[in-house]
Amino acid sequence: METLDVVEKVAFNLLRLAVIYLPDDVKRALQKAHAEETSETGKTQLKAILDNVEFAEKYGAPMCQDTGTIIFYVKAGAKAKDLDKVEKALIRATKRATVEIPIRPNAVNPFTQKNSGDNTGRLIPYVNWEIVPGTDTEITVLPKGGGSENVCVMSMLVPGEGIKGVKKFVVDAVLKAGAKPCPPNILGVGIGGGSDIAMKIAKKALLRPIEVPNLDPEIARLEEEILEAVNMTGIGPMGLGGKTTVLGVNIDYAYRHPASYPAAVAFNCWAARRATAKISADGTVEYLTHKVEVK
């Protein structure tokens, strides 16, 4: 099979897996939250979420009607062939997925307000490239919902305040977001780099399973500390009150300019969808995030 066809098939499967099957780590976190929730209304919401996740799997239908803006992360092996064809294949897969899964057409021209109808348009689906050694190509899809996207924030903090400033920034972001991003949420936090880099690494941090803490024990502790703090807000599932507002906090960072302290929070809704597969040079495909069978 040609590279174009293989990539298209894999990307289509990834889109299907992502929008129908919630990753196991998120499912487990929701189950735990349901078991521990003390607010009756909060418990009702979590039960509805868990029922919904189960029905989506059973009927093979997208768990949420907002199947998001389609974002790809490609780790391209420097020695993989036909890399110039990958983007074209991802666009084809997105168009096919729109009709065949189906997923909701979510790409709108910001000037004419016209919906393209097929989830593609200028720079959409967006592809984040990373060149890695070897011949394998790893593709991840992140269908990113609009409700949680609307509360993502980036700020240039005061360097003198250091990590304290970050803690306040993240807590304030959660307080301000309230019910809007469909809590319980997952937070990607990006620190340093520059204004664009902070948000880029914040969003990419959403790809890490929430059960996997940061490799740096000090940052892992900060993730725990922020998680505990934001769950004291009482916002709760769907903002109707309760113990669980956030399921996990994933932090990543880059070195900063001495005069700047950029920080960003990328929110993901409870329908924290992602799927990854690896394509080897010989065309074999391994789906890394999902154990369900793919054709």
Added chain:
Amino acid sequence: MAVYKLKTPISEEETRKLKVNDVLYVSGTMVTARDQAHRRALEHFKQGKSLPINLEGLAVFHCGPIVKKKEDRWTIVAAGPTTSTRMDIFEDEFIKNFKARVIVGKGGMGKRTTEAMAKYGAVYGAFTGGAAILAAKAIKNVRTVEWLDLGMPEAMWILEVEEFGPLTVAIDSHGNNLFMEVQKKVEENKQRIYQKLGI
């Protein structure tokens, strides 16, 4: 917390029985309307034009569904709620003019809507955000679609539903607003959190 099962058309009297935190299931006719449909409906009202459907006593759903057409028949694939705050600028006039009794969405609505609900007798039922299949399961039939020129998410989908829910009554017709109550508590917790983090 009581559980209610209501059938459309829902009367003002039935609506007034509901209190914040009650759980509600709706059967009958439910109509989707997002920003564009709200805007157009109010424009039609201003111009003295009637709507494609009389909304009195019905449930209005803030939702942009995924819909599939199979042999001339529409079927709902997924239909969770969208964020209701965007409709806050329309909803008071909407309730006043069209007398819809149950507004379904996520994220809650503000003071203007809360006041209109108290005045004209309507409630806001919070449906779990993203629970699109749970919603789709309760939608038994797509009766028709109006204003499809607005696009699939913004069109007015006229749905027949059976025990659509659970909806948490988050704004009742007595001026109570659960989201605002939670917000107040959250504000009180803020200082405690700052203290704990040493900020």
